[in-house]
Amino acid sequence: MHNAAMEQRTDNLRGMAFMAAAACVFSIEAILVRIMIARGIPVETQVLVRALGQAAWLMPWVFSRGRALFATQRLKLHILRGVSSVLTWGFYYWSFTHLDLATATVLSFTNVMFTTLLAQPVLGERVDMARWAGTIAGFLGVAVMLRPGADVSLMGVAIALAAALCWCGITLTTRKLTRTDSTPTIIAWLSVVTVLCALPVAVWGWKPLDLGDLAWLAVFGLVCPAIIVLVTEALRAGEASAVGPFQYLRLIVIAALGWLLFAEIPDGWTFLGAFFILGGAVIITVAEARR
Numbered sequence: 001m002h003n004a005a006m007e008q009r010t011d012n013l014r015g016m017a018f019m020a021a022a023a024c025v026f027s028i029e030a031i032l033v034r035i036m037i038a039r040g041i042p043v044e045t046q047v048l049v050r051a052l053g054q055a056a057w058l059m060p061w062v063f064s065r066g067r068a069l070f071a072t073q074r075l076k077l078h079i080l081r082g083v084s085s086v087l088t089w090g091f092y093y094w095s096f097t098h099l100d101l102a103t104a105t106v107l108s109f110t111n112v113m114f115t116t117l118l119a120q121p122v123l124g125e126r127v128d129m130a131r132w133a134g135t136i137a138g139f140l141g142v143a144v145m146l147r148p149g150a151d152v153s154l155m156g157v158a159i160a161l162a163a164a165l166c167w168c169g170i171t172l173t174t175r176k177l178t179r180t181d182s183t184p185t186i187i188a189w190l191s192v193v194t195v196l197c198a199l200p201v202a203v204w205g206w207k208p209l210d211l212g213d214l215a216w217l218a219v220f221g222l223v224c225p226a227i228i229v230l231v232t233e234a235l236r237a238g239e240a241s242a243v244g245p246f247q248y249l250r251l252i253v254i255a256a257l258g259w260l261l262f263a264e265i266p267d268g269w270t271f272l273g274a275f276f277i278l279g280g281a282v283i284i285t286v287a288e289a290r291r
Contacts, residue, residue, distance in 0.1 A: 011237050011238050011239075012237075012238040012239055012242040012243065013238070014237040014238060015233075015234045015235065015236075015237035015238020015239070015242065015243035016234070016238060016242065016243050016246050017234075018230050018231075018233045018234035018237060018238075018243070019230070019231065019234035019238075019243045019246035019247055019249075020246050020249055021230050022226075022227050022230035022231045022234060022247065023246060023247055023248070023249040023250035023253060024249075024250070024253060025223065025224065025226050025227050025230060026227055026247075026250040026254075027250045027253040027254045027257060028223060028224070029220070029223075029224045029227070030096065030101055030104075030105060030250075030254050030257075031101070031254075031257055031261065032216065032219065032220045032223075032224070033046060033093045033096050033220075034096050034101060034262070035216060036213070036216050036217070036220065037093075037096055037097055039212070039213055039216065040207065040213075041207075041209065041213050041216070041217065042202070042205045042206070042207055043090060043093045043094050043097075043205075044090070044198070044201045044202045044204070044205035044206075045202050045205065045206065045207075045209075045217070046089075046093055046217070046220065047086060047089045047090050047093065047198045047201070047202065048195070048198040048199060048201075048202035049217045049218075049220055049221040050089055050194075050198075050220065050221060050224060050225075051086070051089075051191065051194035051195045051197075051198045052195060052221055053220070053221030053222055053223075053224060053225050054187070054190065054191050054194065054225040054228075055191040055192075055195055056221070056222070056225075057225040057226075057229070058184075058187060058188055058191045061184045061187075061188065062188070065184065069184055069185060069188045070185065070188055070189065070192075071185065072180075072181050072185055072189065073180070074176075074177060074180060074181065075189075077173050077176055077177055078173075078177065078181075078186070078189035078190070078193065079189075079193055080169060080173050081169065081170060081173035081174065081177065081186070081189070081190060081193070082189065082190050082192070082193020082194050082196075082197060083169070083193065083197055084166050084167070084168075084169025084170045084173065085170055085190060085193075085194050086193075086194050086197040086198055087162075087163075087166040087169075088163050088166040088167045088169075088170060089194075090163075090201075091159050091160070091162045091163030091166060092104075092108060092160070092163040094159050094163075095107070095108075095156055095159040095160040095163060097156075098153040098155050098156025098159060099152070099153060099156035099157070099160060100258060100262075100264040100266060101254045101255070101257070101258035101262070101264055102251065102254055102255040102258055102264065102266050102270070102274070103145070103152065103156075103160075103266060103270055103274075104156070104160050105250065105251050105254045105255075106141075106251055106270075106273070106274040106277050106278065107142070107145075107157060107160035107161060107164065107277070108160060108163060108164055108167070109138070109164075109248065109251070109277050109278060109281040110138055110139070110142060110161060110164040110277060110281075111163075111164040111165070111167035111168055111171070112134070112138070112280075112281045112284045112285060113134070113135040113138040113139060113164075113280060113281070113284070114164055114165050114167070114168045115167075115168045115171045115172065115284075116131045116132070116134070116135045116284055117135065118168055118172060128287060130283055130284070130286075130287035131283070131284050131287045133280075133283060134279075134280040134281065134282075134283030134284035134287065135280060135284065136280070137276050137277075137279055137280030137283065138276065138277045138280030138281060138284075139280075140276050140280075141272075141273040141274065141275070141276030141277035141278075141279075141280065142157075142161075142273065142277065143273075144269060144272050144273035144276060145157070145269065145270055145273035145274075147269060151267070152270070174186065183232060187228065231247070234246075245282050245285055245286065247285075248278055248281060248282060251274065251278060
């Protein structure tokens with residue numbers, strides 16, 4: 001029993017390390033998006049490169065499994081997940097054109113509140129009191145950030161909340177797909193659908209790019225897909241209740257980088273709202289993991 005407990009503790013520590021690394025890559029993604037927006041690189045182009053980068057990470061699985069990798073009986077669900085991903089990326093990246101890094105990031109955490117609201121009607125899941133409490137706390141935090149006289153872009157908040165709502169599509173479809181399809185198959189279809197969806201929009205919004213722009217895009221496309229690998233390995237190694245809350249480290253990292261790189265310092269009300277949103281998200285994450 002003692003050895004089993006020690007082994008589980010070691011696995012949890014490994015999982016926490018993976019999730020903390022994922023939070024750091026999430027932060028790098030936000031910084032890269034902010035830099036590319038400042039350079040005038042269209043968000044549509046960024047979304048396409050993000051999808052192409054994910055497809056590039058998929059190649060080893062394609063070579064090893066071939067067409068069997070795409071075997072599924074739930075094609076419509078895969079398409080819905082892919083469309084949700086493209087919309088989430090697009091709205092999330094777009095929100096950085098209106099909001100500082102920390103505010104856009106903390107609003108993205110409301111996706112767990114929206115997921116709680118939709119879990120019962122969509123998945124038939126029972127929502128317990130802890131998850132309701134976390135949801136109420138989260139939306140109270142949004143209300144604090146949007147108080148009368150707040151110096152925050154309502155357009156930016158609307159875009160960030162739209163990204164969070166679309167994120168629910170990723171979460172809910174993933175829960176359904178993991179019951180029947182393997183992780184490589186889910187990622188394979190995600191790569192195909194996101195590229196097909198992002199390509200025409202990127203062509204429509206195309207602007208000429210210089211070598212510097214292409215270099216930033218290359219780093220962005222190759223680095224950011226590591227997020228899904230790190231999160232998957234974190235949940236594979238440790239218990240979800242132990243490793244899940246570590247994803248919220250990205251708010252601390254992003255706030256610090258926003259201050260160091262762009263001199264962004266959110267006001268006290270924003271920090272108070274962030275406290276409620278982050279607290280609610282952690283409550284829901286732990287309750288969901290224990291369930």
